[in-house]
Amino acid sequence: MEKNPEVIMSNATLKKSALVVSAHSADFVWRAGGAIALHHAQGYDVHVVCLSFGERGESAKLWRKGNMTEEKVKEARRAEANAAAEILGASIEFFDMGDYPLRADKEALFRLADVYRRVQPHVVLTHSLKDPYNYDHPLATHLAQEARIIAQAEGYRPGEPIVGAPPVYCFEPHQPEQCDWKPDVLLDITSVWDKKYQAIQCMAGQEHLWEYYTRVAQQRGVQAKRNVGITSSRDIIYGEGYQSIFPRVTEDLA
């Protein structure tokens, strides 16, 4: 049966999408797993780019097993991240750029710009602008921002549809105060917390963080409830904090 091109076009226009740029293969789970599951539930296509597997810097438990190679660690991390993304409802790809240190050449930047062009994100989530404990994290933020700007440029691969100006939100770093990170958005993730915790449990190599990030979500949940007003009937238990980079454009301040 012949498809009606008008219907196909309107579906493509209506479908919203989100892009998550994660320095290492587990960051998107701790820091944005709730947002991913929530937007997936709302009908968004959510795509995650892991710039590295975190094979050197965030896989201590795997290395301590002994008899490990970098390839084996990367495969274990890839399997964990794939399983977590599936639970959260996101597609995922791995750039395998290496970690500790993460370094990017122009090709990596263009590869990420091409992801922007393909995904056409309505929102972008990535790391904080600073992190004195981890230089890979702000580098990922820098790449996410620079690729966004390249993807906006008419002169980059002329003729392709450019991207608009999707808002960029920095997700919560491990030690917010030292990273000059302060949330201006609190996302209620109570309805998808079970999905986030299932995804967290895929990260067998970092079991020490499971309960830590449960506490973080509870803290942000309490703060979200406080900020939504005591007259609200919303029963917020779990939250995620975000810091926006650009001003929000709105016609409604309430």
Ligand SMILES: [Zn+2]
């Ligand atoms: Zn990381």
